Amino acid sequence: MTTETSAPVAEAIGSDDDAALAELERVWRPRPGLRGWLTTTDHKAIARRYVVTAFVWFALAGLNAVVMRLQLAQPERGLVGPDRYNQLFTVHGSAMMFLFAVPVMQAMAIYLVPLLVGARNISYPRLNAFGYWMFLIGGVLLFASFYLNMGPDTGWFAYVPLSGPQYTPGKRADVWAQMVTFTEIAGLVAAVELLATIFKTRAPGMSLDRMPLYVWSILVTSLMILFALPAVAIASTLMLAMDRLVATHFFNPAEGGDPLLWQHLFWFFGHPEVYIMFIPGLGFVSSIVETFARRRVFGYPVMVASLVLTGFVAFGLWVHHMFATPIPQLGRGFFTAASVLIAIPTGVQIFCWIATIWSGRPRFATAMLFAIGFIVVFTIGGITGVMQASVAFDLQVHDTFFVVAHFHYVILGGVLFPLFGAVYLWFPKFTGRLLDERLGRWHVALFFIGTNLAFFPMHLLGLQGMPRRIYTYRPELGWGDLNLLATVGAAIIGVSVLLFVVNVLRSRRHGALAGDDPWQGSTLEWAATSPPATYNFRDTPVCRSVTPLWSGDGEPAEALPVVTGLATHRRQILVTTVLDAVPDNRHNHPADTSAPFWMAATLGVTFIGAIFTPWAYVIGFALAGIAFAIWAWPRGDHPEDAVLPRRGES
Amino acid sequence: MSMTSTPRIPAGDVSELPTSAFGNRDIMWWGTLGFMVIEGFTLVICAVVHVYLRKNFATWPPEGTMRPSVVVPTVQVSLMLASLPFMHWVRRRAYERDLARVRRGITGAALLTVCFDLLRAWELLRSLNVRWDANAYGSAQWLVVGSHGTLLAIQSMELIGMMAIFWLGPVEKKHFSDAADIANYWAFIVLTWVPLYVLCFLVPNWR
Numbered sequence: 001m002t003t004e005t006s007a008p009v010a011e012a013i014g015s016d017d018d019a020a021l022a023e024l025e026r027v028w029r030p031r032p033g034l035r036g037w038l039t040t041t042d043h044k045a046i047a048r049r050y051v052v053t054a055f056v057w058f059a060l061a062g063l064n065a066v067v068m069r070l071q072l073a074q075p076e077r078g079l080v081g082p083d084r085y086n087q088l089f090t091v092h093g094s095a096m097m098f099l100f101a102v103p104v105m106q107a108m109a110i111y112l113v114p115l116l117v118g119a120r121n122i123s124y125p126r127l128n129a130f131g132y133w134m135f136l137i138g139g140v141l142l143f144a145s146f147y148l149n150m151g152p153d154t155g156w157f158a159y160v161p162l163s164g165p166q167y168t169p170g171k172r173a174d175v176w177a178q179m180v181t182f183t184e185i186a187g188l189v190a191a192v193e194l195l196a197t198i199f200k201t202r203a204p205g206m207s208l209d210r211m212p213l214y215v216w217s218i219l220v221t222s223l224m225i226l227f228a229l230p231a232v233a234i235a236s237t238l239m240l241a242m243d244r245l246v247a248t249h250f251f252n253p254a255e256g257g258d259p260l261l262w263q264h265l266f267w268f269f270g271h272p273e274v275y276i277m278f279i280p281g282l283g284f285v286s287s288i289v290e291t292f293a294r295r296r297v298f299g300y301p302v303m304v305a306s307l308v309l310t311g312f313v314a315f316g317l318w319v320h321h322m323f324a325t326p327i328p329q330l331g332r333g334f335f336t337a338a339s340v341l342i343a344i345p346t347g348v349q350i351f352c353w354i355a356t357i358w359s360g361r362p363r364f365a366t367a368m369l370f371a372i373g374f375i376v377v378f379t380i381g382g383i384t385g386v387m388q389a390s391v392a393f394d395l396q397v398h399d400t401f402f403v404v405a406h407f408h409y410v411i412l413g414g415v416l417f418p419l420f421g422a423v424y425l426w427f428p429k430f431t432g433r434l435l436d437e438r439l440g441r442w443h444v445a446l447f448f449i450g451t452n453l454a455f456f457p458m459h460l461l462g463l464q465g466m467p468r469r470i471y472t473y474r475p476e477l478g479w480g481d482l483n484l485l486a487t488v489g490a491a492i493i494g495v496s497v498l499l500f501v502v503n504v505l506r507s508r509r510h511g512a513l514a515g516d517d518p519w520q521g522s523t524l525e526w527a528a529t530s531p532p533a534t535y536n537f538r539d540t541p542v543c544r545s546v547t548p549l550w551s552g553d554g555e556p557a558e559a560l561p562v563v564t565g566l567a568t569h570r571r572q573i574l575v576t577t578v579l580d581a582v583p584d585n586r587h588n589h590p591a592d593t594s595a596p597f598w599m600a601a602t603l604g605v606t607f608i609g610a611i612f613t614p615w616a617y618v619i620g621f622a623l624a625g626i627a628f629a630i631w632a633w634p635r636g637d638h639p640e641d642a643v644l645p646r647r648g649e650s
Numbered sequence: 651m652s653m654t655s656t657p658r659i660p661a662g663d664v665s666e667l668p669t670s671a672f673g674n675r676d677i678m679w680w681g682t683l684g685f686m687v688i689e690g691f692t693l694v695i696c697a698v699v700h701v702y703l704r705k706n707f708a709t710w711p712p713e714g715t716m717r718p719s720v721v722v723p724t725v726q727v728s729l730m731l732a733s734l735p736f737m738h739w740v741r742r743r744a745y746e747r748d749l750a751r752v753r754r755g756i757t758g759a760a761l762l763t764v765c766f767d768l769l770r771a772w773e774l775l776r777s778l779n780v781r782w783d784a785n786a787y788g789s790a791q792w793l794v795v796g797s798h799g800t801l802l803a804i805q806s807m808e809l810i811g812m813m814a815i816f817w818l819g820p821v822e823k824k825h826f827s828d829a830a831d832i833a834n835y836w837a838f839i840v841l842t843w844v845p846l847y848v849l850c851f852l853v854p855n856w857r
Binding site: 231234249253255257517557558586629643 | 656657658659660661662663664665666667668669670671674675676677680681684685687688691692695696699702703706707712747749782783784785786787788789790792793797803807811814815819820821822823824825826
């Protein structure tokens, strides 16, 4: 940066830059029509379809849950048989974990993080588009298989030997393994592009200690993804699928393989996955509480330390899913201690939010009600989690409905309450309109009641010995009433989600106009228009505190300092230094292209073909090589970049 | 509800900043680093699987399975290590934006990496002396050597593509940063192979 003017600055930027603005509009505008839809690399366009797609998978997986609850509402009901039931719960769990909870959090981050750090786009826009297409193919594969009665049926963690070639012949387990491949690739590329966005494109002055807590939560989550997702990708794509396709023996004890190895690899991913799902939720809650309590979040350094500590300790818990296997005594002790320890940083954050609300000027809008609902529901889930850290207790409730109750409290509490709250908070930034608050209150109330009614009875059912994953039970066991109650709760959840859908669809067209900053928010996204222009910010905002749009607690700043000088005649983003966010260079962004779509399509052929033949890898990777060449080949659109012209040109 | 945006005041100008950079100043460098972390950890997990499965056997390799031969793998790892100074040289020339030398360097690297691919294919088919479906030992050997081989093959595709750009395409400043990054990636591929070579080819030969 050539000049860094402190204050006061002579004059505000007026409207004399209309020509530059028109040029910016033209340069960042996507192509029209279907071609534009296929080629766009705007993080907001891709994030919107990512979020919508994830919610579609959520709705379909939710329908599976409704069918399961109807089946279990009374003893010996005959709505579905055991084979269909196995597919129902496997697809429900797999979709909720691999196609909803993690991807929707990443999708929200793809929309929000560039705006919160004041950038014009995400760091790697083509990779971002590629990730979405991979995610879409994975979801279509899973649900199409399910509706064709070849859906996976071995549970969302696909334990061997059940999912191995001997006990699950046919292609159902292969569908599961390759669905994991698609979603893990999508998750990994999203993590890399979010990390680079956070590290290198923060607004000038947004040093790490001025980064919004939501951005911190995505930083920690993305780092966790780099280390967690490879374990399941190897276990499913390279080991389980290969055991089934080319007769390797990784999990076959007769030839020296080891079924327990699957559990280690799966849970080395699977446990951090829980935190990967809800740490962004913690970030949402911080943003909601700060905005609606009109006060900076209490204890910022402690909040950051808690997020980072949670990220580390999350990798030391996986064996608590395996207490019913022959684990050495010392191992059990270690993993019990770690499982109890992780409650501390989360507890610290809950106390900080309560302190923020307590000492602020809270306004109980729908988003804030969801944040409070989160605190209640998630805390209950956390407490039953600590209970299960005890090996003796865990062995009693292992594979019972108690576990189902526990993780639904954690996931609905840690993911859905914050996510719905975040949608109410940021809907204006997505669409320019506000969601209806009256419908929102019905939504939060019914969702809270439904959650507790559906899942609290499951604790009791589990303690009474009802195993999970049974398609029916005998009347004399006495589980009917509590199951009926749970089914009523599930129906109430369904109604509340329907209200949400109605609210979104109606408000999208007819909601009250929001303006740029309807909540007088503290962070940079509220300095952009609603919805933001394709280039996000006309000039890059400068950040001088952790709440750059406030002058004090909740008081709007009088002016927003900006840096000028990014090109308007081409797509360009500002690159800043990692620690202090000092402007360092200007990165020229690539043009829109359909290459990411074709790249994903060729890999789609590869991995879906690999369900049937190993030669799919050879053919598919060759095709992917062509797609990659189209992706990377320079077009020479900007002669000023050329070191040497194309051959034959002077 | 506020309908108006906060007035903007100029606080600096970035129009003089460069439009390309090297190393951790360049945003693309961070992507390469991210994928090296993912792939590096993937290889670590493959090695852990290898070690984990070993406990199921009284001898390693299991009785009735031939030991791997070490001649070609040792030639391969030696050549790889010997290529490091060359790739360091390519990286330095890329930093200097020396087009003629980078062009030759990338071409040499592309040829070298194709040799490495062929040697890797030989290692899988001739040196391991075990099929993937023989027993868990064979599966583990193929997992480690094959996973690293996949990264090697992807690197070859990138280098061949880059060679094509440097000879045929409109070479842009950013391509020098890409060349420097791929030289770093080369070092990653070589240095991760050394312990895996020991694990897969030397350890089963220790008596």
